[in-house]
Amino acid sequence: MAPNAAPKMTAAILSSPHGPRANRVDQVMLQVLLALIPGVLVMTWFFGWGLLINCVLAILFATAAEALVLRLRRRPVLPTLGDYSAVVTAVLFACAIPPTLPWWLTLLGMVFAIMLVKQLYGGLGYNPFNPAMAAYVFLLIAYPVEMTNWLAPHLLTQHHLSLTESWRLILFGALPPDLSWDALSAATPLEALRGQLREHQVMDAIRGASWWGSLGGRGWEWVSSAFLAGGLYLLWRRVITWRIPVAMLGSLLMLAGLFWLIDPQHHPNPAFHLWSGAAMLGAFFIATDPVTASTTPRGQLIFGAMIGVLVFVIRTWGGYPDAVAFSVLLLNIAAPTIDHYTQPSVFGHGRKS
Amino acid sequence: MSVTNPESEHGQSRLWTFHGGLHLPDEKALSNDQPIEPLRLPPLLVIPLRQHIGAPARPGVRVGDQVRKGQVIGTADGYVSAAVHASSSGTVIAIEERRIPHPSGLPAPCVVIATDGQDAWAPLPAPLTDYPHLDPALLRERVHWAGVVGLGGGAFPTSVKLRSERHIETLIINGAECEPYITCDDRLMRERSVQVLEGARIIRTLLGAERVLIGIEDNKPAAIAALSAALTQSGPDPHIRIIPVPTRYPSGGERQLIRILTGREVPTRGLPAQIGVACQNVATTAAVADAVLLGRPLITRVVTVTGRAVARLGNLAVPIGTPLSHLVAHCGGFRETPRRLLCGGPMMGFALSDLEIPITKAFNCLLALTAAEAPDPGPALACIRCGRCAEVCPVRLLPQQLYWHARAKAFDRAQGYNLFDCIECGCCAQVCPSHIPLVQYYRFAKNAIWAHEEERRKADQARARHQARQARLERLEQERQSKLRKKREILDDTTAATVPGQVADGDLDARRALIEAAKQRAAAKKAAAQSRIEPVDLG
């Protein structure tokens, strides 16, 4: 048996290590998708079928766009589609956009995300910007009206769109008969807060509004909690490390807390910052996107903390109610520099022990 | 040495940790209850002249010579080199290139002996049992003669490591054996614990170390117990301590183990001696004891034959030079065709091309993995920059950045990320979700840099030779010119008197030329001397 075994083994010469490997990209991405499920379900509960429809559409568009580019670049299509990174991008995008966004904007967003932001730079691993967030910001700037047309959470509205109604709304822009946008839509909590503070209301009054919940905006606080749960799952499964989310939420919490203590009438409590808008989604699912985040341990702390700071600054003094996407993109640019200046000290190169 | 209270002086029980590392399924249970078995003599021994780091041994026998067991057949060529011995008696039938266990798979000079079955010993030197009172140089000479090299895989000539310019405070005996599957050191510690301790004492005497720390991963309780029992039996020794260390790959890396036991980091590119530490593997230590106390050269070693593709797994005492096929036959052949056949463990071992390759001194494990044990990792995907690799790197490198630069052939930048500090432990590749063969990239980059430096060195030599030749030609030409000029000067002597300026100029020119020629001669000499310096091959 030995002599005839030899030639086959020659062919199998490969570099160490030789044993079975623990995980694989597709498994990592599947874990992320799994962790997104609670958030998606809770959002669907509060905002209707539109969210699920958007998920399906975004996944379809993203996959098609990826396949098309790979064809054009003459790269194998199936292995890349099989890493599920496009699906993750699609679902994150679907969670960020209004649940009734016209289908062609989703298409535009996914084409932009996959073709330009991801594949133009060389595909997964090469893209400097988070594709989902880049697409979101692009659409927000180009189509501000459509992109800020949020539904009211179902606690606050009489009419709940059925599956067909949602479908017709997304596909044809057709509202159900004798229903107006005003009856369906509502400002997001961050937007509402911002508007009322601009009108010189004080927090004592704002807290009495119907949309004000116990941690964040009503409904929204549950969505945030669901993303938090998914994030904790990722931490537990060691898909992500604690540094970025803790640094981001920590710095947001500290800044918000500081201003709230100084001037509680003009600043919401810190919990509101964490449980409204995209803070949780951003901290656990977007800022932690390995491709575009900082990779050194100290760098990740800086990266996360800076995002938290930017989110607070833009929310409080900037031109947009929420700022997670902007902040992440800005720090994406800075990540290579942060990495460069935060290299760990190598074994035996001397360090304070 | 003053004997103070051993508990305060040597009683430290604190352990340190190193960054990263992995908990791997250790697979030791496959073979760790198999006692060391002697192996039947093979008909043919193929003994490589270079089984160590440094210069190959010089063959001391000729084809047709009769040799006896333990006879030197290759003498150490210089300080950093090691002797090789016949592992049994027989006839030298060839001295030729054969494939040896080496990652490159390239052949190297070997002495091939047809054994005669007598296994007759050559006369051996007298035991040096009274070693504490003997001249250390004599002991080192003995170890040098015995051809002892680092048996943990490093294969560095041990005699070199038995001398230190610096004060050695701590001698560390490495019994960690952290690679999965391998159990030869485990068995050796259990069955030859006395020799391990004796060897440790000899080395401690030679180095004048204050304490000996024997570090063993705590997944080998039997080895720890055996050594502890042997230590108790041999009477109290305040200098030696046996320390179980947590099982975490690669705790058996020299620098990692030193860190665990002493809390200190060996400076990069530095030697452990710089921080007052020396490190020896347990099997090496036992081989030193054999050489000094029994006068026996290193001609056998324990090899673990394991992996689920092998029919009967075991730990064998193998004569150096035995072909792998002989070991496999002894173990009942393969249960199934191995997917991988490796020298060493799954993390750092390298693939073997065939079974005619001989066992060498550093060959610790023949690992035959089945397809289930070594599944195809599939095509490598793009790096997703997840940073897992950096989390587990015991050297605190950024494997991902190393990979990007190695891949882009930006070798300068890879060196900037301390490529040469990489110990190729494979932790990074093991956890990489994209299944990138990271270690392969690092080896490629290191080899490319070495090759580049080699090329540059050769080019420098060629340039020096060229310049020397150029200088010689110029000198000849100038000498010819100045002779001509002198002739002309003599001829022109009469007319010159009327034009004094010219004479002065001519004189100056001649002197300049002479100075120039002398300068160039000196330069040429220097260049020639430089080109005579032979490259030092460090393997």
Ligand code: SF4
């Ligand atoms: S583990 Fe692999 S995929 Fe992750 S950063 Fe390192 S090289 Fe890239």
Ligand code: SF4
């Ligand atoms: S192989 Fe090199 S880079 Fe990878 S973990 Fe080991 S030391 Fe670090």
